[in-house]
Amino acid sequence: MLYGYFDLPWWGYLLVGAGLTHLTIVSVTLYLHRAQAHRALTLHPLASHLFRFWLWLTTGMITREWVAVHRRHHARCDSDGDPHSPQLEGIAAVLWRGAELYGVAARDTELLRRYGQGTPDDWIERQLYSRHSLLGIGLMLLLDLACFGVIGLTLWAVQMIWIPFWAAGVVNGLGHWSGYRNFETPDASRNLFPLALLIGGEELHNNHHAAPGSARLSYRWFELDIGWVYIRLLQGLRLAQVKRAGLIGQQELLATRLQVLRLYGRQVLLPILQQESRHCAGAVKRRLLQNRWLLLRERTMLNSQQQARVQHSLALSQVVATVYEFQNRLQALWQLPRSTEHWLSALHEWCRDARHSDIDCLAEFAERLLRAQAVALK
Helix, strand or coil: CCCCCCCCCHHHHHHHHHHHHHHHHHHHHHHHHHHHHCCCEEECHHHHHHHHHHHHHHCCCCHHHHHHHHHHHHHCCCCCCCCCCHHHHCHHHHHHHHHHHHHHHHCCHHHHHHHCCCCCCCHHHHHHHCCCHHHHHHHHHHHHHHHHCCHHHHHHHHHHHHHHHHHHHHHHHHHHCCCECCCCCCCCCCECCCCHHHHCCCCEHHHHHHCCCCCCCCCCCCCCCHHHHHHHHHHHCCCEEECCCCCCCHHHHHHCHHHHHHHHHHHHHHHHHHHHHCCCCHHHHHHHHHCHHHHHCCHHHCCHHHHHHHHHHHHHCHHHHHHHHHHHHHHHHCCCCCCCHHHHHHHHHHHHHHHCCCCHHHHHHHHHHHHHHHHHHC
16 A cells, blocks of 8 residues: 555654654663663563564664674773774764674674673574564564555664664764763763753763763753653663662762762862953963863873863963862872772872862862761761
8 A cells, every 4th residue: 555554644754753763762772771781770571572672673783792892882982992983983984884883893703702791692582683683674664664655665764774873873973072071081972962852861971981880871950861761660660670870979979080070170170260260361361261171181081282282271370280280189099999098098198288288179179078088988
């Protein structure tokens, strides 16, 4: 039939396409990403298999391959060995050929052996989903044609390109190229502008790299993780159990270097830059403010030109240079093994020097750090 079993108005087909592709995104972010790759939550076998079945129909992706490639990405993020880094391959290659890069990595048997452990290996996985991965998308084509006629071919095509473009291209590409950062992770991960309904919360990529084991990707008040909404719904239906949700809170301040450095930037470095800029004029003031985000970044992530801009800013203000040096010491401190006498001694030395710096916000931060450390040891 020309129109298939369902004869819908034009907006009806748009709604159907949006619903089908959204279900695929939800399956990727909940099942493949948060549950399988990072073990941030446990899904009920019924929910887990429904997600797996839907992905077989709409993507042909094999769980073990997807998980292995993604874990490899985290292990070698934006460095040699990363399967799909725009910092290495270029943004155009990852944005438009992300699925191809994924396919190359998925054919690496050693990568699959090392990073693909713990994924489903039951009878239906071995005999159907992995062995006949293309059969599912062929069946999806027949279903689309039977339900919607010729227009079903268009719906099927949209379904087929949805994950390769949004997940393999946009998240893996733009998510390491353009956007804002809440945390100074040692990679180039970024949070993208709100696309939650399109990519399920995966746009909060920097948040994810700051806490890969968290089932919740949002952190700031304006960030929407639609995937977390579905997780809470599944929890209510007793179809999911969360192992860890959210980033580290104030009461666990000492647990993560990224959280400490983020708070230091917001409570010490940025206020000092604002204070110092008020005493400057013209080009000097603009230069201090323009370079503020470079001062917050990891030094290892800066190129030679950016490092020169940082040094120029430090030369403009001794106070800025002082708090920047304390930031570098704090970064080095959190590289040490924690909960050792050496680490505790170094922490107390940093706090003592900070309190004697004659910089009020730095001294106050040191006091808060010491109080958090005292609570953590109780």
